[in-house]
Structures are given as structure tokens and as C-alpha cells.
Amino acid sequence: MKSDIELVEDVKAGDGQAFSELVQRHQRALLRLSVRFLRDLALAEDVVQESFIKAYEKIHSFEGRSSFKSWLFQIAVNTAKNRLRSLPYEYVSIDDVNLGVDPGAENNLVQLDLSRMIRQEVSQLPERQRIALTLRIYEDLSFREIAQIMACPYDTAKANYRHGLMRLRERLESLQSQTDWKDFENFFPMEGDRMPEVEQ
């Protein structure tokens, strides 16, 4: 089986079938990534299609300094960001939101299941933190690859990831302290709980 780089060379030489193979290989990952950003399958499909078209048109500028997947992800992330900005409603960063929620609203919030709440918290992270978190946790990319995709230095990519995770932890612990919701009991161990053996 040919590598991505070999297929890219074939595409550059005019082999359309090679590009079809690249689409086959990466469309699922690209769709997953786009759905995470846009939270809408139809919009995500459009972003995937647009990203592949851009990739095809610019394939001669791909020099192989990063992996083809990273390059493709970079195109998809930028396309998804542009699409988000063009949506009719305004996407609001968590920085701009007043987090002082009244107790009634808190109670309503904890009625939601834990997964849905985590998704909501992730989607409310500042854009760059959310991108770093998504690429690291869901796509298992290295910080070097994340830095390439986000077009930023390595340390910045890592810092965005850290801040995103810390912010999530703060939000969830804050919710845990305000409720007796049982799902949290299993999630965040409390002071004095016996810890499992930690492996690294």
C-alpha cells in the first residue's frame, strides 16, 4: 500500500485515482473533526468537501514538511472556523459569558447527562483551547502536529491544551460542589478517597 506522500506525488503527476484514495483514507477523520467544531453533520460534510477541494487545488504547494494528514487538518480547521464565523448566529466565547448562573439554572443543568454536559463545556472553551483539546484528545495528535495545524509555536499549542483542560476541570468541579449529583461522585474523587494505583 502506498504512503500518503507517494499518493500526493501521484496526484501531482496527474493521477486522479490517487486523490480518490487519499479521500478514502482521510474523509472519516476529517468529518469527525468537523462535526466536533460545527456540531452539525450537514455543515461538517460541506466543510469536508470544501477542504478536499482546497487540498486538491493547492496540492502542488504541499512540500511534505508535515504529514499530509496534518496539512489536511489545518485546511479543515481553518475552513470550519470560517464556516462558524459565517453562521447567522454569533458564536460567543466563554470569555464573554457571565458565568454567574442562578441556582435554578444550575439545577436544570445538572439534570442533563454527564456526557452532554462535558460536550457543552468543551464547546464553550475559547476557540484555540478547544482546537488544541480536540486535536489532542480525540485525534491523538502530538503537540508538534497540533502546532503545525494551528500555525503556532509548539509551546503555545501545549499551553492552549493545558488551559483548556484546567478550565474544564474548574467548571466541572464547581458544578460538583454545587450539587449532590451522583454521577460526579464516581467522576471526581473527593479528599480522603482511596486512590487507585497510578501508572505512568
Place this chain on the structure above:
Amino acid sequence: MNYDVQLGREQWWIDYLEDELEPNLKQDLSMLLHNSLPAQRRLEVLKRLRQLVKECEEAILPEDPSYYDGLHDRIMAAVDGRRPRSRVTKVFARVSPRQLKFSVVLGSSSLTLLLSLVAWLTTGRDNGSTTLSDHGSDHSRESSTSTVAGVAATDQR
């Protein structure tokens, strides 16, 4: 050593979890982890949080393989629409509309000028020979008329 240093900074624990620490610091944190329950708790919280974030997104995408075949076909159809055609089409695609308009105007003007020149030369030569021959005819007609008049005058005398 104060409590925070004992516990370690949270970012260190995140780097520890991601295996992104320098060996020395990693060794220090491993020792700390062995002896400190709060440190263990902090790492465990981050570990569980990461795990939960990962798990909560798994069921988003369609599983049906035919869905991906359809998506692939749709993408390739869109890509085929952008695929470069003949070299001539490619050249035309690269030229801006303004350049194209200018070229067409220039080309048609040059052609018109050339055709006019050819027409002028052709018509001019034709006209020239006609005039000369006409002049010749007139001259001969005139000379023949004067000859006839001369003969008539001679007869009268």
C-alpha cells in the same frame, strides 16, 4: 515546602499525564506522587476528566459504510468539477477577464486593420487600372473625335 509546591503545579501534572515532561521533573513528580495523596488525587482527576472527554464524543458519526461511499463520491464529483482540462482551457482560465477583453479588442482591431489594408490595396490597384484605361479610352475617344472633326473640316474645304 509549602502546600502548592508539594502538590505541584497543575500544568506539570497535565504534562506528566501527556508524557511531555523533562526527565528530571518527571522523576520528581513520580516521587511526589508516591508520597502525596492530594497529588495522587490531582492526577486522578485530570486522568478521569481526559477519559470522560474522550468517551463523550464517540457516538457522533454515522457507522454505515455506504454513507462514507456516498460522501467519497460527492467529494470526488466536486473535485472533478475543478480538475484542469486541456492546456488551452487552462491558459484561458489563468487569463483575467480584463486581459481577455483587451486581447479580443486588440486582435479584432488588428484583423480589421489588416483586412482594410488588403481591401484598400486591392481596390486601389483595381481603381488605378480602371482610371488609366478609362483615361486611355477617353483619350482615344477624344483623339478619334478630333480625327473625325478634322476629316469633316477637310471635306467642307
